[in-house]
Amino acid sequence: MNAATPLQSDTVLLPERIGELTGLAEFGLAGELLATFIAAFIVGNLMLAMTGVAGPWAKRKITAAFTDRIAVNHLGPGGILIIVADSVRLLSKENIIPENADRPAYDLAPIVIAGSALLGFAVIPMGNGVHLADPEVGLVYVFAVAGIASIGLMMAGYASGNKYSMLGGLRAVAQNIAYEIPLVVTGMSVVLFAGSLRMSEIVAAQSEPLITIAGVAIPAWYALVNPFAFVLFLIANFAEVGRNPFDMPEAPAELIAGYQTEYSSVYFVLVYLGEFLHIFLGGAIITTIFLGGPAGPVLPEIVWFIIKIWAVFLLTQWLRSAIPRVRIDQLIEIGWKGLLVLSFANLFLTAAIVGVIQ
Amino acid sequence: MSTGIEQTPADGETLTEDELEALIGDRAIARDDHMNAPGFVVNPDEVQSVLSDLKERAGYDHLSSVTAQEYEDRYESIYHLKKYADASDEVSVVVPTASDDPVSESAEPVFRTADWHEREAYDLVGIEYADHPDLRRILLPETWQGHPLSKGYDQEKPQVVTLSEHANPLESDHRESGGESDTMFLNIGPHHPATHGVLHVETVLDGETVVDVEPDIGYLHRCEEQMCQQGTYRHQIMPYPDRWDYVSSGLLNEWSYARAIEDLADIEVPEYAQVIRTMGAELCRIASHMLALGTFALDVYGEFTAIFQYTFRDREVVQDILEDLTGQRMMFNYFRVGGVAWDLPEPREEFFEKTRDFLDELPAKVAEYNDMVTSNEIFQTRCIDTGVLEPEVAKDYGCTGPVARGSGVDYDLRRDDPYGYYENLDWDVVTRDGCDNYARVLTRMEEVEESAKIIQQCLDLLEDWPEDDREVQANVPRTLKPDADAETYRAVEAAKGELGIYIRSDGTDKPGRFKIRSPCFSNLQALGEMAEGEYIPDLVASLGSLDIVLGEVDR
Incomplete structure (x- = not known):
């Protein structure tokens, strides 16, 4: 490991640090478990807090800025207290469950959707030691758990007993299959550079200087090393998280709200949170494997990490305001005929180049 | 007498009123000229032949509207015809039908547009059109009693129709498409983000492909015609x-x-x-x-x-x-x-x-x-x-x-x-x-x-x-x-x-x-x-590109 990357080379993860700080480490396995639980609680809440800000407030403000409006401005400075008002409103609504709903599946779907995204954050290095686990197969793990969401979408679509939901669920599956392969294959081209699936090593590999201009070292972020893969990954990621121009599973103008049509109250909140968590998870993966992870000058690493994933979030909102939605058949065509071919081309080219250099 | 009857006039050539009279011949039982156009009264069983002659031989290819009304002694359907090539060239075909048995031949085989116009005439006035492919009410609910613009209609009579008597939109879930594949019936609207108001589109889908579309209108019917008839x-x-x-x-x-x-x-x-x-x-x-x-x-x-x-x-x-x-x-x-x-x-x-x-x-x-x-x-x-x-x-x-x-x-x-x-x-x-x-x-x-x-x-x-x-x-x-x-x-x-x-x-x-x-x-x-034959998103886009306002569709 390179000495220039102090955080990642020292493999102290958040649970261990909490164990040491609180003295829980002395209690053996039970203490370790408790420390891990506390660490996971902190990280989970950090992400949930971000979606809490993003969903009811930031998204409205951003969209309003794109569309010449003001959006929420009555409660608190800049309308920020709408978050509180909206939480109360959404949670106090009646949870209407359709007569034809397939009960256990209908109830589980929101939890699967929101939970799968939260699981993904376990392996994301967020800087300043906020990193829950660093398994050898980190990248594969994160793709795998993010992929569970499509089961949740399918469950929601099927179990709601509504045809719009059904169509939305089917679209979600078709779309995720079509786009997960290019996503993973493009992700693999990064692994070829880094030589590891371990998140901390992928981040560490990006901290080396690419070129030095006037004394300022530009780090070898893979977005700069292989911009082609970066763009491919971004596009596949928008399809994966179901945002414009690929928001087929919801497609408000066609399918009302797709798989989430029949969800209300708390369930709706979970589904909605799950969506935002997925956008942030997508942002976190992009940050980690293309944007040098939490690295950045001056500010603390965790701040850089948050800035980067919010930048990706902002990009999704920008697209949402500016780009038309493609049709479902066009979407599948772009996925199988376009992105898949390009991502394999990218993989082989990268492999050849990496082979020549080494 | 021979001109205009045997041959189709060239594009842009217009028939004089005499030539029109000759074209229709003795199928016209009288003249009933309107201020905007000459009007020919024809028998209810000769509507199709007269209209198709006017369309094919005289170039009146635009059936602008069908007006139905009831007089003291008869019903009357008026077909307002125009030419797409020259909108100021108009002719009306007036079809009287007996008060006790108002059956008239449908113009639908000649002009597709007559489908809805005649349904509306049937719905509001009560004239029946023989040979019409689908003569149902269009603006009022299918359980409505009587025809509101007819003479004998009792406006005081309450229209109490229990919910169970209405067609249940959820019932006909499954429809035969005729092909081998299975289809799904989908109600788009009346509450749907893309219907631009209260339009109900009964759609049959094969996967995501639209097999059949049947717009169901009338949710915003406010009796505009009748209200205008009651104003000075x-x-x-x-x-x-x-x-x-x-x-x-x-x-x-x-x-x-x-x-x-x-x-x-x-x-x-x-x-x-x-x-x-x-x-x-x-x-x-x-x-x-x-x-x-x-x-x-x-x-x-x-x-x-x-x-x-x-x-x-x-x-x-x-x-x-x-x-x-x-x-x-x-x-x-x-x-x-x-x-x-x-x-x-x-x-x-x-x-x-x-x-x-x-x-x-x-x-x-x-x-x-x-x-x-x-x-x-x-x-x-x-x-x-x-x-x-x-x-x-x-x-x-x-x-x-x-x-x-x-x-x-x-x-x-x-x-x-x-x-x-x-x-x-x-x-x-x-x-x-x-x-x-x-x-x-x-x-x-x-x-x-x-x-x-x-x-x-x-x-x-x-x-x-x-x-x-x-x-x-x-x-x-x-x-x-x-x-x-x-x-x-x-x-x-x-x-x-x-x-x-x-x-x-x-x-x-x-x-x-x-x-x-x-x-x-x-x-x-x-x-x-x-x-039909396109995907749901295209159905939505097509509907949007038609730019309809339901207030005007339903009146």
Whole structure:
């Protein structure tokens, strides 16, 4: 490991640090478990807090800025207290469950959707030691758990007993299959550079200087090393998280709200949170494997990490305001005929180049 | 006697009235001329042969409207025919049927558009059409008792229909498509984000492909025709047209009634008022087309996007100008029989400046839309070659307005059947031959620019108009009583197409029959042709590109 990357080379993860700080480490396995639980609680809440800000407030403000409006401005400075008002409103609504709903599946779907995204954050290095686990197969793990969401979408679509939901669920599956392969294959081209699936090593590999201009070292972020893969990954990621121009599973103008049509109250909140968590998870993966992870000058690493994933979030909102939605058949065509071919081309080219250099 | 009967006339050649009489021959049992057109009375069992002769041999290829009414001694269906090539060339076919057994032959095999028009006649008046493929109620619920516009209808009788007697929209879940694959029945609407109001589209899907589309309308039926029949010509009818196409097309709608009644009562409108009318109408057209573009973008983009908001921002400016002019934002009620309510707002310079500012900024805005919307590649892949409406099909369904012009049908009443001040102004009719959703959007956007040209010229005229000659209203008697049994059908080019009014006077100060020919009603019929075989998103986009307003469809 390179000495220039102090955080990642020292493999102290958040649970261990909490164990040491609180003295829980002395209690053996039970203490370790408790420390891990506390660490996971902190990280989970950090992400949930971000979606809490993003969903009811930031998204409205951003969209309003794109569309010449003001959006929420009555409660608190800049309308920020709408978050509180909206939480109360959404949670106090009646949870209407359709007569034809397939009960256990209908109830589980929101939890699967929101939970799968939260699981993904376990392996994301967020800087300043906020990193829950660093398994050898980190990248594969994160793709795998993010992929569970499509089961949740399918469950929601099927179990709601509504045809719009059904169509939305089917679209979600078709779309995720079509786009997960290019996503993973493009992700693999990064692994070829880094030589590891371990998140901390992928981040560490990006901290080396690419070129030095006037004394300022530009780090070898893979977005700069292989911009082609970066763009491919971004596009596949928008399809994966179901945002414009690929928001087929919801497609408000066609399918009302797709798989989430029949969800209300708390369930709706979970589904909605799950969506935002997925956008942030997508942002976190992009940050980690293309944007040098939490690295950045001056500010603390965790701040850089948050800035980067919010930048990706902002990009999704920008697209949402500016780009038309493609049709479902066009979407599948772009996925199988376009992105898949390009991502394999990218993989082989990268492999050849990496082979020549080494 | 031989000319015109044996051979089809060449394009553009028109038959004289004598030749028409010869063409119809002894199938015409009498003449019943209307003020706008010669009328031939034919037997109820010869409707198809007469109409098809008129269509094939005399070139009357546009069945604009079907009016049904009941007299003391008979029912009557009137087929108002026009030519797409020459809108001022009209002929009416009047079909009387007996009071006790009102059965008449359907015109549907000749003109597809007669399907809905005859269903409406059956629904509201009670005439039955033999050979009609699907004679059901169209505006009223299927359980309705009686026909509201017929003589014997008891308005006091309550219409109590229990829910269980209604067709259950969830029941017919499964329908045979005829093919091998399994289909799914889907109710799109009446509450759906993309139906632009309360439209219910019964859709049969094969996967995501649309196999069959059946629009179910009438949710917004407000008895507009009957209300107009109960109002006096002079003042009480004019407020109603604002409520048909209520999205900022008010003045265009008012003009349709104004034109019909001015024709019927032989009123000459002062030129100055005509210029103001022309300007106001074109402002409305811009506002309406802006909204059409915005909502279409909403349908294609799928999210609440910038385009929708931008078009609303720009429409708001027009809306402000219209408010200055009429005192109202939506329900203008600005036209009067014989003119307009009042002159331009004082100070006039301010009004001119505001309107000119808007016109000056418009080209930049249109360029912005072209940048953001029409030149967007995803938008193009979504809109080009989807929702295709061939010109012949468009004519068969009686489509008019931007929908027809987007299919290359060069038909615009402002030019073809001139009224107002349009004749004296310099502007062009926009047509495109794309026949698809994209062509319809571009047609509307170009029409906005043409409207701006018209407004510009009107402003110049109004500014230079001599102060002592600004007459805004003709001298119209306090009570209007047109001659008994005078009938006319007059149409104007509204934002959505040909908006026509048929009025029959019964000698009193209220119309004996008031019939509205709504462009959206005819255009919506073509939805099936455009959407079948395509995907759901294209169905939604096609519906958006038709630019219907349910207030006008259902009346």
